[in-house]
Amino acid sequence: MRRVVVAVPGSLDTPTGGYGYDKRIVAELRTLGWQVDVIDLGAGFPKPDRGMREAAMAKLLAVPEGCPIVIDGLAYGVMEAEATLLSSRNPLIALVHHPLAFETGIDAERAAALQDSERAALVHARAVIVTGNTSLDILTQDYGVPRVRITVIPPGIDAVSLPPRGRRAGESVNLLSVGSIVPRKGHEVLVAALDDLKTLPWRLTIAGDTTRDLAALARLTAMIEVAGLQGRIVVTGAVGDARLAELYGQADALVLASLFEGYGMVFAEAIAHGLPVVATDVGAARAVIPPDAGILVSPGDRRGLSDALHRVIADDAERERMAVAARQAAVHLPQWREAGAAFARVLEACR
Structure with a gap:
């Protein structure tokens, strides 16, 4: 053998x-x-x-x-x-x-x-x-x-192209970010961008290991508290495959604010689950995310990220068009x- x-x-x-x-x-x-x-x-x-x-x-x-x-x-x-x-x-x-x-x-x-x-x-x-x-x-x-x-x-990827969760009128748009709490993942930039969008209906779940950089976790936690976003942002810590699949199924869009990625498996996973993607232009983002299924911004660009998130959160029709494009692209991953x-x-x- x-x-x-x-x-x-x-x-x-x-x-x-x-x-x-x-x-x-x-x-x-x-x-x-x-x-x-x-x-x-x-x-x-x-x-x-x-x-x-x-x-x-x-x-x-x-x-x-x-x-x-x-x-x-x-x-x-x-x-x-x-x-x-x-x-x-x-x-x-x-x-x-x-x-x-x-x-x-x-x-x-x-x-x-x-x-x-x-x-x-x-x-x-x-x-x-x-x-x-x-x-x-x-x-x-x-x-x-x-x-x-x-x-x-x-x-x-696994062949799991799922339709996005239907959002009822008055519900918040569920954003999902997946990545360990380390500086490279850009979570602080993401929180800063969302701080500009408090008037819009959104909630954010950050799923990722919280034990790898305790200083980064402390900064992120303090930033969320100072912005008054404790009720809208949940940091889950590390999650298993089954729970992560549930989070993808509950999400309306994926957002990743990484400053650097060698590839970025999350990009492909999001497309496989039929999710619109707002991300920084790092790693394989441009190769994996079709232009009509996502919005890419420069790493560290808080204003650009905020503007992109505004489009996805505020425009239900635009978000659904992006989701359809993601589902169509998933079969080619x-x-x-x-x-x-x-x-x-x-x-x-x-x-």
């Missing part, structure tokens, strides 16, 4: 887009007949202490020689020394959702250190898989990774089985 090891920092069930991608790829590979062993490297990456590094390396050294190892970029990017040693005994495949140095909210010194570490580690990868063209461009232009070693495998097959081809080439 064809065998591969997938190494991730922490639990594969962690409810974020990156871990969700990893989990679905594991499932698809198993469906294709691969033996997939998942290794938990520890939840401290990309800031592992010495003990965690040693424990992670011990697990990786226990993998049979010659067996391909896929390492999630959240860990791989700070494993230069480990990659140097491992690459002589196992084919290494780096799975880069987005380069670590491009995380918003870290200082210039930390970003430079991460870029140096990630660039050095990637030299030892037999293959590099990225989820979108944004990361592809960064790795080739800024990190010097040869294009021939990189494969772009975007996330798939890539499926997870296609992503799994592409991943398998990379593994075959590395054996």
Whole structure:
């Protein structure tokens, strides 16, 4: 049986887009007949202490020689020394959702250190898989990774194109934003934009992990309170797949104010659920969201985001036209089985 090891920092069930991608790829590979062993490297990456590094390396050294190892970029990017040693005994495949140095909210010194570490580690990868063209461009232009070693495998969707929830007269428009509470997701810009629209009937649910950056959570919570929007904005924390599907089903539109995305799985998920999208022009937004199904604004543009949200909230007919376009586009989105097959081809080439 064809065998591969997938190494991730922490639990594969962690409810974020990156871990969700990893989990679905594991499932698809198993469906294709691969033996997939998942290794938990520890939840401290990309800031592992010495003990965690040693424990992670011990697990990786226990993998049979010659067996391909896929390492999630959240860990791989700070494993230069480990990659140097491992690459002589196992084919290494780096799975880069987005380069670590491009995380918003870290200082210039930390970003430079991460870029140096990630660039050095990637030299030892037999293959590099990225989820979108944004990361592809960064790795080739800024990190010097040869294009021939990189494969772009975007996330798939499940065939779940659902009609949007009908809104009765007098009801608020339900907005949904999905993403961990970290600076890169731009939640503060979103709250500022909605603060300009208090006279309109809307409610916002933010679904995402609240434990990754407690300072960002504190700033967001304070901002909501100062604006007096506690009764209109709910931050749920991390949610499972079933609950997230419910939230998509209850939403009238998706809004994502990210400052940077390597891909942005949420874009495709929203289109798959037949939702109009208001988002920043990052990651795969322009490729995934049809012009008649969404409105894109520049990252960090509070006024532009506010104007776009005004259109979607205030004009029921416009919102329904966008929803129809989203449902029509959903049938053309890539499926997870296609992503799994592409991943398998990379593994075959590395054996």
